[in-house]
Structures are given as structure tokens and as C-alpha cells.
Amino acid sequence: MAEFVLVIGSKNYSSWSWRPWLALKRTGAPFEEILIHLDDPNKAALIGAHSPSGRVPVLEHGAVKVWESLAISEYLAELFPEAKLWPEDRAQRAHARAVATEMHAGFGPLRSTLSMNIHGRATRPRDKSNLPAEIWADIERIVALWDDCRRRFGQGGPFLFGEFSIADAMFAPVVGRFRTYRVPLPESAQAYCDAIWAWPAVQEWVAAAKNEPRIPRYDVLLAA
Numbered sequence: 001m002a003e004f005v006l007v008i009g010s011k012n013y014s015s016w017s018w019r020p021w022l023a024l025k026r027t028g029a030p031f032e033e034i035l036i037h038l039d040d041p042n043k044a045a046l047i048g049a050h051s052p053s054g055r056v057p058v059l060e061h062g063a064v065k066v067w068e069s070l071a072i073s074e075y076l077a078e079l080f081p082e083a084k085l086w087p088e089d090r091a092q093r094a095h096a097r098a099v100a101t102e103m104h105a106g107f108g109p110l111r112s113t114l115s116m117n118i119h120g121r122a123t124r125p126r127d128k129s130n131l132p133a134e135i136w137a138d139i140e141r142i143v144a145l146w147d148d149c150r151r152r153f154g155q156g157g158p159f160l161f162g163e164f165s166i167a168d169a170m171f172a173p174v175v176g177r178f179r180t181y182r183v184p185l186p187e188s189a190q191a192y193c194d195a196i197w198a199w200p201a202v203q204e205w206v207a208a209a210k211n212e213p214r215i216p217r218y219d220v221l222l223a224a
């Protein structure tokens, strides 16, 4: 068995699985993946065999088991300091943790209505004219947050803090949602989305998601 085992959900739909998977990829450590399809009739038992919370992702590292996407990412940041999963500067690191946590704890309206569906395409663009106000407010907050990070901390590369960090892993599924639901974005936010999408680890996950069975109950959101 590999030293690291990451238990994840369907790649097309499991946004929480994607985040620590990207962080683990960034470390360069080899790992084994256990993928549980989110429409598997035995899903509860399959996830329950690994996860005390009944949810994925879960990282298994020998006797250590870590669940919750952000906790897994923090564990990896501690284990692999050379991967620089957080910015080196303390103030920037605090900012990166704040935006990552804001993503982890927030944006409920956006997450539930525009659920991740990487290879789905909305039948029409979603914008201010047809989205509930609280979802548009989430989108505006995310765009403002990205813009602020890019302006203040993004000089060293195309990501929120220049180099790739856990903050980018936390927002990658939002980039996927903006593509799926065809959300119009200002130029700076679109440039950030393009940089995330071009990242090889993102493309690797996206390619794998294409071959999975679709889950109809998520696909109905595309036509709303």
C-alpha cells in the first residue's frame, strides 16, 4: 500500500475532494487514490469504511487519518514545507488562510445552486439578471477577493499569492463552476480562472472526470 491514500468522491462532482488532491499533487509525493462514486448504492458504507464523518475526502497516512479538506491540506503543508503550500511571508500566509477558510466555511448559496459539474454546461449563462441576489453577491465577493489578492500579492506568478498555494486549491472548484454555468467575469478574474485551468494538475483531474458516469440529479441544475 502507498504511504499516502486519498479517499475521494466522483471527480466530476466532488469539489471538496478536488481541493486536497491538488495540494497533494503539489507536494509531488506519490499517492494511491480510492474513488467512491457519489451515486454508488453502497456509498454510505464505502465512505463509512474510511471516514468518521461519513464524508470524503479522507487522507490516510499510516495510522494517521485526516478528514476535512482544509485539515488535510494543513497536514500536507506541515509534512512538506518545501512544497510551500502556504505563502512564506507570515502576513500573506494569514491572508491566504483567511480566504481559504472563507471558502471552506462560506458561499453556501453559490455552492448549493451552482454545484460542481466539471463536464456539464449550463443551457444559458448565469448572471445578475437570472441568479438569486445572494448567489450573485457570493460571485461578486469572490471576484473582489481574487482581485485584491492578485493586486497585492500576485506579482510572483499567476495565482492568488503568485505561486500556487492552498488558497488556489480551495478556489479551483469555483473556477470550474464559473465555466460550467457560463458566469460572465471581469478580465482580471477571467485571467485568474484561465491560469487555474491551465495548471497541469487541474487538467489531469478534469481529464479523469470526463470518463466517469454522470449523475442525473446534479445534471438537472444545468437546465435551470
Ligand SMILES: N[C@@H](CCC(=O)N[C@@H](CS)C(=O)NCC(=O)O)C(=O)O
Pocket: 009, 013, 014, 015, 016, 017, 038, 043, 054, 055, 056, 057, 067, 068, 069, 070, 104
Ligand atoms: N467540510 C467537508 C465537506 C465534505 C463533503 O461534503 N463531501 C461530500 C462530497 S463533495 C460528501 O462526502 N458527500 C457524501 C455524500 O454524498 O453522501 C470537507 O471540507 O471535506
